Amino acid sequence: MSSNLTLEEIVLINNLLYCENLGGPRGTFLSTIQESRTIGDYVNGVLRNAAQIENDREYSTGVTGAEYKEILWSIRPNQHLKNIIIKEVHYESEGAGGGRSVFLFDPEYNEAIVAFKGTQSDAEWIDNVSGLYVVPTEYQQNALNWFGSLDFSGCDIITVTGHSKGGNKSKFITIMDDRVDNCFSFDGQGFSDEFIRKYADEIRNNQGKIFNIIAESDFVNILLNDVGQKQFYLGTNFGRLGFAENHCANAVLFFDSCGSMSLWKAKGQDKKMMDLDKMLNSFIRSCRMETRENVANLLGSVIVNAKSGDTDKLVDTFADEKYIDSAAKLIAYILKYKYEKPVMVESVREILNQNGFSTGMLGIGDFVTNHELLLSLIGSHPKLMLWILKKKNTPENITSFLSKHMDLFGLLVLISKKMRRINPLRYNGTDLCADDEDDSFFINKTFYISRRKKILLALIVVAVLIVIYLIFRMKVN
């Protein structure tokens, strides 16, 4: 890496991108009005109005005024960072993205730094998941177009960075534009198998320039296949949003008693995220390309509702007519996966628990698994089903949850049917590399027999043995 920025400085720049209305409109970093100022001018201007910044108010998702003040105070003694000039702020003007980005210039080293903000709204997930079925996405292309329009004359080094979707955009630009010298993607998601195959040559040429900074429990970077070197960092954030704060840009910042900021390397990725990453990859690979858009929209809706901790909305999404088939497939996949990788399902359970989801919903997985046959036979009669469950002394939290969400039975029947056809080990869940051989891309060719077929086979074997035994007895007699 030829950048003269430290990793701490990169992470601080990415945090600045999210500063909005700190103490008033002048507290917005990504405003065209900030152009020509230095980062130091911005920081001093905001801290001049520090009294107007409310400590407990969230100024961007999950980050409070007190936390932003801490970030800005830690920049104050850093003269190198403060001297960096805000050359151009860009509001995306084509497509529907509404993304913001900035072209910074470090006069000390003639380094151009192009940074992309990840949008914070729920709508971000529409684009985050569109990478499952579109290569490249409209927003990636918009970012590349803007990058292509920038004047880098006189710049000795070109560095790109970004957080979340911004991290993905920075990786995309690095892959596609050979002029980039360094890329620091911060919690950015990866690329689809189709993307990796389509741009394998470009990836091979440029992946050495990409460095992924990842919070150990971040849940966005696990989407799709990552490109470049990865380093995980300890996370600090468990505020109002609980688990969801693992994706906040300030999650990896540690401050000492003097206000200095540092990053701390983690031993590796959080095991839960690692498991989830593999399961998601293998699930996505199991979906045909023509159904991916629906699956992607379902996943996006699920993540948005999971982030907000709203159980009812999550159930509504699963039971929604337009998603029901994809939802059934996803849940059936997870339940079948449980047979082979029980730890992974425990990881999902733990994540949902941390986000305050109803335990009744968490128990539904076990319920479907344990009553697969019953569901497929009489699942379309919810009242009868509930009556039987009560008679069978099914835990109260499950029956009351199902009573509240009767519309779920249709989904449960579909899940039980799909479970019979799914082989969760068919597709490999590890990230795909551009250097991989073509046939290692997809299928883990293990021979697989479903539990139902195993029972059927066992019954046939027993029946055959009985018949043989009877024939043998008849012959003996």
Added chain:
Amino acid sequence: MELTSEEKKILSGISFDAEGIESGELNEADEKLLMEMRATLAYLKEKYPEYNFEITGCEPKSGTARDYDEWYYKALEIVRESAFIAMAVEKDGQIEIRDDFYGEIIREEVTDKIRSILGPSIPVVKIDVSFWEYLGKEYSGELNADKVLKGKISAGNDIKIFLDGSGILGTEYENVVKKIEESFKKAGVIGDVYVVILKDKDSDFTKDRLYSESIYI
């Protein structure tokens, strides 16, 4: 509902319900966004009838710490890489919209006014004027440079002045900034002022800086 292809494109970028948008059978949230998008466009057309606008994107408030949706738009008559932004907030069932486009309308007048306040003794290379506040339709007719510069209309003035350092001889740069501050105070101008002294009038605004300072009046 009948949607134009542009409306479909914008909504598809902010909603998961691609099928509903394509068929025109919008869910409640998307219908609200569509109404807001149309209201924003109508507001802009009414407030600035000489311009033609196009909504290009949106960052909805859902999932953010904001209480307003941001609508990105461009004016077909103005060549600019970045979009403009309008803010829409729902209050008592009504959509309230504020925009940043008024800055385009009064920028030239304000710049000329500042240039005349500074006078010929200050070697100005360029003046950039921007406004921090988003203003609603209550200010559609009465905007003028004097009211804005003197803060009678609170627009959040931001004035950047780039000076030719080769024309500043025999005095400290701090004194030049002080002189600018005094001129503005005397003229009743309020706002944030950022002064950058460049090597000479042909200098690169980013790379060839000798001095910079912020003053708040």
